[in-house]
Amino acid sequence: MAEENESRKSHDYTLRIEAQEALKEISFAVSHVEISPELPQGAEKVYLNVKTQEGDAYCVELSVQGFRIVGRTFNTIDDTPQSKYYETIYALLDQVSPKYRNSFGDTLLRKLENLQKQSEDSAPS
Numbered sequence: 160m161a162e163e164n165e166s167r168k169s170h171d172y173t174l175r176i177e178a179q180e181a182l183k184e185i186s187f188a189v190s191h192v193e194i195s196p197e198l199p200q201g202a203e204k205v206y207l208n209v210k211t212q213e214g215d216a217y218c219v220e221l222s223v224q225g226f227r228i229v230g231r232t233f234n235t236i237d238d239t240p241q242s243k244y245y246e247t248i249y250a251l252l253d254q255v256s257p258k259y260r261n262s263f264g265d266t267l268l269r270k271l272e273n274l275q276k277q278s279e280d281s282a283p284s
Contacts, residue, residue: 174202174203174204174205174221174222174223175200175205177205178194178205178221179194181221181226181248182194184248184249185209185248185249185252185259187262187266188212188252188256188259188262188266189209189212189252189256189259190210190211190214191208191209191210192207192208192209192210193207194207194208195207195208195218195233195234196234198218198234198236203222203223204220204221204222205220205221205222206218206219206220206221206229206234206236207219207221207248208233208234209252210233211252211255211256211259212256212259212262213256213257213258215256216231216233217230217231217255218230218231218232218233218234218236219248219251220236221248224244225244225245225246226244226245226246226250226251227242227243227244227245227251228242228251229242
């Protein structure tokens with residue numbers, strides 16, 4: 160019984176960490192992102208509110224099955240959230256936000272250009 164409680168606590172902690180990391184990693188490419196302050200968070204599910212650069216609002220569920228859209232407004236779970244699960248938040252956003260795709264590509268390109276410049280600057284003359 161104690162092992163089961165520890166496992167549940169560990170799983171709860173892992174989902175929360177994954178949700179917090181997802182927030183940090185996508186914040187550059189969305190208008191708004193937060194862990195839902197109104198929906199229950201627990202060992203099985205964590206809910207995120209995400210607003211795309213296009214202005215579309217979503218309530219996104221994170222569970223061991225992955226990420227999926229469960230509502231079309233913040234802090235709301237639709238009656239029939241039968242949407243597809245995505246392995247990553249990036250894959251989900253790639254499907255619903257063309258501006259995310261562009262922003263992600265632009266950011267990646269800038270980082271690669273910075274790495275190349277750093278490499279050239281540190282190369283022996």
